[in-house]
Amino acid sequence: MSGGAVAGPDGMLRCPWGLSSEDYVRYHDEEWGRPVRGDDALFERLALEAFQSGLSWITVLRRREGFREAFAGFRIASVAAFTDDDRERLLTDAGIIRNRAKIEATIANARVLTGWAEGELDAVIWSYAPDPAVRRAPRTLADVPAVTDESTALARDLKKRGLRFVGPTTAYALMQACGLVDDHLADCVARGSR
DSSP states (O other): OOSOOEEOTTSOEEOGGGGSSHHHHHHHHHTTTSOOOSHHHHHHHHHHHHHHTTSOHHHHHTTHHHHHHHTGGGOHHHHHTOOHHHHHHHHTOTTSOOOHHHHHHHHHHHHHHTTSOTTHHHHHHHTTOOOGGGOOOOSSGGGSOSOOHHHHHHHHHHHHTTOOSOOHHHHHHHHHHTTSSOOSOTTOTTTTOO
């Protein structure tokens, strides 16, 4: 899968990863790379990227509604108020990925974020968006990095501020998913749809 854009069943060129399932086609075409703003929305994406660590994104994508239900719609204040009983509930919830460290990190991150000003998470994350004018459109998947200087700096900043489970690779996946960068391939139908 290091090639360029590939024609889907509708004849439209897409990033090759976006064609492996109907769920991926929809996510690729309608969400990935489009700007996500707002603290709660970014908290959700940050948490889901952490849960994805070490797994395929489709595993998380297919459980996203279960995650939203289990984590109170990823409202920061609600998750921050989770108790030990909530932790135990999450560890038995078959609708999510039941990883104790990732569950605890999500709750801990929500608690940290309740101490931030409204809009601060959005401002911090978006402050690391590189200038799109200086980024060349990737022609193949081999041209898409897993880590960048910006994602390394974002991960370092978030960790310094007390957030967990956010390394440079997770930070870059967040940047891609939330539209800070447009890593749709140059010939992809979704390129520039931000």
